[in-house]
Amino acid sequence: MALENKAFSRMLSRYYGIYSGSFIAFVVLLGIAEQMGVANETIGYMFLAATVGLYAGIGILSRTADITEYYVAGRRVPAIFNGMATGSDWMSAASFIGMAGTLYLSGFDGLAFIIGWTGGYVLVALLLAPYLRKFGQFTIPDFLAARYGGNLARSLGVVAVLLTSFVYVVAQIYGVGLITSRFLGLEFTLGVFVGLSGILMCSFLGGMRAVTWTQVAQYIILIIAYLVPVVMLSQRVTEVPVPQLMYGQVLQKLSEREQVIFNDPAQRQAQALFKDRSQELETRIGELPALAGGERERLAKELAAAKASAREPIPHTRPFRGEGEKEEAEARRNFLALVFCLMVGTAGLPHILIRYYTTPSVKEARESVFWSLFFISLLYATAPSLAVLAKFEVYTRLIGTSIADLPSWVAAWGKVGLVRIDDINGDGLLQLAELTLDPDVIVLATPEIAGLPYVVTGLVAAGGLAAALSTADGLLLAIANTLSHDVYYKMIDNSASTKRRMRISKGLLLVVAVVAAYVASLKPGNILFMVAWAFSIAASAFFPALVLGIFWKRANRYGAISGMIVGLGVCLFYLLGVRFYGMTPWFGIKDIASGVFGVPAGVLTILAVSLLTPAPGKDIQKLVEYCRYPRLGETRADE
Amino acid sequence: MQVSEKHKAYWRKNLQMTGLLLAIWFVVTFVFSFYARALNEFTFIGFPLGFYFAAQGSPVIYVVIIWYYARYMNKLDRRYNVQELEEE
Numbered sequence: 041m042a043l044e045n046k047a048f049s050r051m052l053s054r055y056y057g058i059y060s061g062s063f064i065a066f067v068v069l070l071g072i073a074e075q076m077g078v079a080n081e082t083i084g085y086m087f088l089a090a091t092v093g094l095y096a097g098i099g100i101l102s103r104t105a106d107i108t109e110y111y112v113a114g115r116r117v118p119a120i121f122n123g124m125a126t127g128s129d130w131m132s133a134a135s136f137i138g139m140a141g142t143l144y145l146s147g148f149d150g151l152a153f154i155i156g157w158t159g160g161y162v163l164v165a166l167l168l169a170p171y172l173r174k175f176g177q178f179t180i181p182d183f184l185a186a187r188y189g190g191n192l193a194r195s196l197g198v199v200a201v202l203l204t205s206f207v208y209v210v211a212q213i214y215g216v217g218l219i220t221s222r223f224l225g226l227e228f229t230l231g232v233f234v235g236l237s238g239i240l241m242c243s244f245l246g247g248m249r250a251v252t253w254t255q256v257a258q259y260i261i262l263i264i265a266y267l268v269p270v271v272m273l274s275q276r277v278t279e280v281p282v283p284q285l286m287y288g289q290v291l292q293k294l295s296e297r298e299q300v301i302f303n304d305p306a307q308r309q310a311q312a313l314f315k316d317r318s319q320e321l322e323t324r325i326g327e328l329p330a331l332a333g334g335e336r337e338r339l340a341k342e343l344a345a346a347k348a349s350a351r352e353p354i355p356h357t358r359p360f361r362g363e364g365e366k367e368e369a370e371a372r373r374n375f376l377a378l379v380f381c382l383m384v385g386t387a388g389l390p391h392i393l394i395r396y397y398t399t400p401s402v403k404e405a406r407e408s409v410f411w412s413l414f415f416i417s418l419l420y421a422t423a424p425s426l427a428v429l430a431k432f433e434v435y436t437r438l439i440g441t442s443i444a445d446l447p448s449w450v451a452a453w454g455k456v457g458l459v460r461i462d463d464i465n466g467d468g469l470l471q472l473a474e475l476t477l478d479p480d481v482i483v484l485a486t487p488e489i490a491g492l493p494y495v496v497t498g499l500v501a502a503g504g505l506a507a508a509l510s511t512a513d514g515l516l517l518a519i520a521n522t523l524s525h526d527v528y529y530k531m532i533d534n535s536a537s538t539k540r541r542m543r544i545s546k547g548l549l550l551v552v553a554v555v556a557a558y559v560a561s562l563k564p565g566n567i568l569f570m571v572a573w574a575f576s577i578a579a580s581a582f583f584p585a586l587v588l589g590i591f592w593k594r595a596n597r598y599g600a601i602s603g604m605i606v607g608l609g610v611c612l613f614y615l616l617g618v619r620f621y622g623m624t625p626w627f628g629i630k631d632i633a634s635g636v637f638g639v640p641a642g643v644l645t646i647l648a649v650s651l652l653t654p655a656p657g658k659d660i661q662k663l664v665e666y667c668r669y670p671r672l673g674e675t676r677a678d679e
Numbered sequence: 680m681q682v683s684e685k686h687k688a689y690w691r692k693n694l695q696m697t698g699l700l701l702a703i704w705f706v707v708t709f710v711f712s713f714y715a716r717a718l719n720e721f722t723f724i725g726f727p728l729g730f731y732f733a734a735q736g737s738p739v740i741y742v743v744i745i746w747y748y749a750r751y752m753n754k755l756d757r758r759y760n761v762q763e764l765e766e767e
Contacts, residue, residue: 151730162741421734
């Protein structure tokens with residue numbers, strides 16, 4: 041088997057090597073075609089057709105009727121490939137397209153996402169992955185059911201899987217629609233269904249096996265697509281193509297430039313004018329009749345924009361934005377709380393945790409977490425440098441120049457509403473306060489900012505699409521598998537034949553996918569911010585029960601069940617209360633970080649209730665020991 | 680299969696290493712972030728230090744923590760003879 045594994049690894053390396061080479065050749069060929077006068081739109085379509093076709097092809101080649109292959113890719117995914125698959129499973133449309141822009145706009149405070157979304161893997165590596173791999177079943181509710189005896193724990197797990205994953209998958213499909221409509225001019229709904237067919241082609245036929253090998257392919261595309269434009273931009277700004285190292289120097293120059301721009305009298309004047317405008321808008325909103333809902337909403341949007349422009353800008357590297365010490369302390373608390381939730385949430389997201397069921401051994405599961413974070417960090421350590429480089433370009437080339445002479449990308453992205461310019465003081469020059477950027481525009485416009493041909497823009501679109509599709513695949517599978525395996529097989533009909541289980545799994549996958557695509561096609565603006573909630577929900581519902589289940593033998597069924605309910609309850613109570621019912625935030629913590637209350641509540645409940653009720657039986661103790669040691673007996677059969 | 684003294688010693692070692700690495704993780708994550716403003720007074724390869732840790736230093740340290748843990752545990756498995764058997 042070991043030899044076979046090595047041969048399998050070698051074969052995979054060869055295939056993916058050839059594949060990466062072909063992809064680069066394909067991009068170069070398209071670049072040549074562009075020089076020869078092929079239209080931008082054609083290039084866009086060729087990217088879409090080639091990549092989605094490729095993913096579908098891998099899906100068809102990996103089709104399977106074997107349950108272990110379908111649920112956990114046959115448990116033979118080598119550490120490094122599982123790392124790549126986890127990377128693209130993890131990095132969503134928002135990470136790929138939105139992250140650098142968020143960092144651009146929020147400076148230091150945005151880095152909570154970088155710390156949180158990488159540091160969570162330390163928890164996965166140290167507290168969960170090796171033990172879950174040793175446990176070696178199919179889903180996360182499987183573990184809860186085995187450890188905490190019975191279907192109640194399993195059902196709670198299923199509810200939490202649905203709560204965390206469904207909104208998340210809708211957001212990914214929404215992202216596919218946005219990318220296809222922006223780059224190809226497809227109608228949004230059509231784009232959603234094109235994306236859906238790509239997702240289904242892959243996961244429907246081959247389950248986890250197909251999704252794994254497609255995700256590896258998608259990782260390769262997304263990382264190339266992310267790095268190429270940033271490296272070129274770094275070359276242009278610093279003359280060294282290593283953005284991660286070079287942007288320290290750029291940051292120093294940016295800080296000097298910031299001082300000049302922030303203290304420019306014209307900037308101050310523009311800020312003051314925006315302040316006047318927001319006051320004026322406030323009075324107008326106050327005078328509106330109660331029924332004018334649409335008008336009120338429009339004015340509220342304008343007011344928010346005016347207020348943002350009127351705000352005093354702060355230096356990129358300055359932590360914890362706020363006016364006065366009290367607000368700054370609150371910003372710091374929120375930063376730390378958000379980091380906590382993102383980390384613990386990462387270690388509770390089912391579609392990530394089930395990836396560690398797919399490695400051949402505990403040893404490889406440990407190594408696989410290393411590779412996962414390594415591949416993720418390639419992108420996450422680059423995003424802050426992109427934000428700084430782009431900001432430097434904007435601050436030196438755009439701000440203070442004549443609005444009539446702005447580079448062409450400004451107008452191009454202005455047309456789709458991602459860049460707004462409002463010369464409020466009428467001096468014909470662009471001040472910082474007069475420029476409003478949508479976070480997405482930073483990644484999308486980088487190729488143009490760096491003066492690269494359109495083919496690179498197409499590449500970025502293909503990368504964003506890969507990020508969205510791969511995450512959607514993983515989430516969809518996590519939902520469908522938990523419904524078919526945990527609900528149908530384990531709770532409704534545990535004598536079902538393999539064939540029947542397979543049919544049910546695929547049927548459910550189809551249903552979930554179509555429902556998610558339908559919801560996405562309604563363009564639910566509100567659903568997008570709910571994605572951030574997934575982390576707090578996953579943290580509160582799963583993390584305490586999973587980790588205590590491994591590290592504390594005394595944790596029992598009553599403790600875990602009440603802990604999950606209390607954790608999830610506190611988290612949902614807080615975030616819904618603060619968001620929708622005007623509850624006063626506790627310690628000024630925002631709803632996005634509600635897990636900071638849910639997790640301790642869950643842990644304390646498990647501790648207290650477990651100690652007040654009888655200890656779990658011998659068989660449970662045995663199970664915990666089984667999970668703790670890679671091998672317990674002299675041979676496998678001894679365990 | 681009974682859990683022997685050897686197994687208990689293995690688990691203790693594991694807990695110690697896990698605790699140590701989590702302590703490093705905690706300091707890098709929360710203590711450094713808490714004092715980000717003060718750290719920004721120092722400069723590291725052109726970066727204000729607090730900013731550097733948040734943007735690049737901490738991800739790199741996390742990668743190293745996980746790498747070290749995998750290596751340490753895979754060795755510990757063999758030392759205590761609890762490593763997985765190669766399948767037939």
